[in-house]
Amino acid sequence: MQLINNVTFNYRYSNISLVIFNQCSFKIILLPKDPLLRLGERQQLVCSVQDCPVKPTLFWSSLEDRPLSALSSSNQTHSVLTLDPVGREHEGSLLCSVTCGAERRQMTTSVRVYSFPSAPVISGQDQLKLGVESALTCQVPDLYPTAHLNLSWFRGDTILMSGTSGPVEYKFTPQKQDSGGSITCRATLEIEKLPAQNTTRETTVLLNVLSPPTNTSLSVSPGEEVVEGQKVTFTCSSDGAPAPKLLVKRGEKVVRVHEDGSPLTFSIRSATLEDSASYLCEASNKHGSQAVSSVVTVRGQFAPISAKPLVSAERGSALTLTCRASGCRHSLTLLWRKMDRNQTVLQRTQQQDAQSELRLQELDLQDQGGYSCEAECDSVTRTTDIHVQVYSFPSDPVLEDPGPVLLGQKATFHCNVTNVFTDHQLRVRWLRRNQALMSETFSFSGSLAVTFSLKLVINSNSFLFFFADPPRMMSLSMNPGEEVLEGQRVTFTCRADGAPPPTLVIKRNGEELHVNSSTSTSLLTFDISSVGLEDSAQYECEAFNQYGNQSEVELVSNFVILPSSVVQEGQNVTVCCQTVSYPPSAVTLKKMTNGTVLSSSNGTFLLVNVTASDSGLYQVNVTNDLGYQIKVFSISVRGQLAGQTSGKWLTLCIYPTSALLLEYVRRSRKKGFYQLPQSAPPSTCG
Structure with missing residues (x-):
C-alpha cells in the first residue's frame, strides 16, 4: 500500500484493485437550525463549511416556486443570507449548496414567519345600550398566521367564550350594573418554539352602558x-x-x-x-x-340695607365704611365680612339704630377688595357689597441704562415704576425726540413694582450706542486636505467674525497649539512643516470675546502615509510593513497579477533588480488570532534612464492601523483579565 497525493493504492499479487477516497469529509452547518422569524424585522441565515481543505463555493436557493428575494454575501468559509425585511414570501424551504473541490453537498432548512405586532383591539364597548342586545368585537390587526390564533373573552377570571382566527364577537344584553365594569380579550398565538413573551397579549376595556x-x-x-x-x-x-x-x-x-x-x-x-x-x-x-x-x-320682611358700593382711597390713609338697615321690629345684628376665600368675619354688632361702621387704618394692598355688610332680623338676612380700591403712584418712572446693544438685533429697554398700584388703567408712552414710539395701557391687581419693555431693531440711525457682537461665521480649513503624504506641509486656517474681534485658538485633542497674538484680525493660521503619523488627531478652532464664544467647528485629520508607486528598472526595492498588534502578526506580500505570495517574520520584503514584469498591484496581509487587515498598493517600473546604474535600493513602507491590538485590549478590559491565545496545531486527517 502506498499513499500518493491523498490517494491510497492497494497492491495484491493475484489481482490489482484501486480504492480512492477522501481523507477529510467536510460538514455544512445552517444557523439558526429551525428559523422562526418575525415579519418586518431584519434577519440573517448563515451557512458555514467545516473541514474543507480548499476554498468552498456556497450558493443559496429556494425550493418554493418563486425567486429568492434576499441578499447573500460569502467569505471563505460561510455565506450569509440577509432578509431585510422579513416577508411572507420568505416562508418555506431554503437550500444551501456547497462545493468543496470535486464534492458537492446540500442542506435544507424550513423558514417559518409570524407577526404579532400589537395587542387585540376591542370595538363596540362605547355603543352598549341599556336592555338592548349588543355585541363586542375582538381582533388582532396584521397578525400572521391567523390559523394559529386563539381569542378568548374574560370577565375577571371567568371565561365567557373562545374562538379562532378572528375577529370573535361576544353578544350580551347590558344591564345597569355592567356600566363601569371591565371585560378582557386575550389573544394567544400558538406556534411551536415561539418565545413565551411573544405568545399572549390581552386588552381590557371599561364598559359604558348608555x-x-x-x-x-x-x-x-x-x-x-x-x-x-x-x-x-x-x-x-x-x-x-x-x-x-x-x-x-x-x-x-x-x-x-x-x-x-x-x-x-x-x-x-x-x-x-x-x-x-x-x-x-x-x-x-x-x-x-x-x-x-x-x-x-x-x-316679605324688612327693607333692604344701603351702602356706597364703590370707595377709593390712597395707600396709607384711613377709611370708614358705613351700612344702614331699616324696618326690623326686633334687635338687628349687623355683620361685616371680607369677601375672600374664607369669608373672614371682621366685625359683629347688635343694635337698634340699624347703622354700622367699619374703620380701616393705614390702608395697604391687602385691604383692597370686596366687603359685605349683612343685616339679620329674626331669620331673615339681607346683604350689600362694598368694593374698596387702593391706589398708589408716589414717584416718577425710572428708565434703565440698556448697556451695549447689538447692531441689527433686537434691543429691549426697561422703564420701572415702583410702588405703584391701581385698579384703574395706567398708560405708558415711549418717546424719542418728542416722537411717540409706543403707547400702552395696563391694568394691575397685586404688583407694587412694574417694568415696561420696548423692543427695537437697532441700526446705524437709531441711537448712539456701542455695538457689540459675539463670535460668529466660524470656519476651520486644512490645506492640502485630510489625507496627505508623510513629510508634506499642512496649513490650518481658522476664521471668525465678531465685535470686538475675537481671540482665536487652535487646539489638537483639546490641547492648545496656537493663539493669535493680535485681536485686530479675524484670521489665524498654523503650519506643520513635515507631517507624521503622530499628527493624526482632532483639531478644533475656538473663538471668544467678552460677549460670547464659539467652538463648534471640528476637523478630524487622518494623515495617511503612502509609499512611492514609481521606481526605475534595475532598482532594488524594499517593501516594509510596520504594524502594532498583539499577539504578533504574520505578514505576507502577494502579487495580485500572478498570485505569487512572499512571507516575512519582520514585515520586510526584498525585490531585487526589478523589471517591467514586476509592475502591478500588490497586497499586504497582516493576520493574528484576532483577525486580519489588508493594504493594497501599486508599483510602476519605468525604463532605466541613460547613464543610470542599477542596484540602487528604494524603500516603500506600509502602515496599517493598530486595530488588532486595540481590539485585544478592549476585550481584556471588558472581561477584567486576559489570556494570551495559544496557537492551535494544524489539523490533519487520516
Missing part, C-alpha cells in the same frame, strides 16, 4: 317657602350615560347650565319677592330627556 336620564330631582333648601332675605339653595341632579346636561330655568329663562356630569348647585344669597317663581330642572342626553319642577314662594 341610557337616557333617570332619577332626575330638584331640591330647594330650606324649602319651597322662604322669607325675604333668606339664602335659598337649589340642587339639580340626574343619572344617565353619557352624563346628562343639566339646566335650571326660572319660568322660561335659563338660570344655570351644567355639563360635567356632577349635580348642578346654585344659591340665591338673599331672596327677594321677585325670586318667587316656578323653577325647572331639566336633564338631557342624546338618548332622551327628563324634567322636574318646584314652585318657590318668597314672603
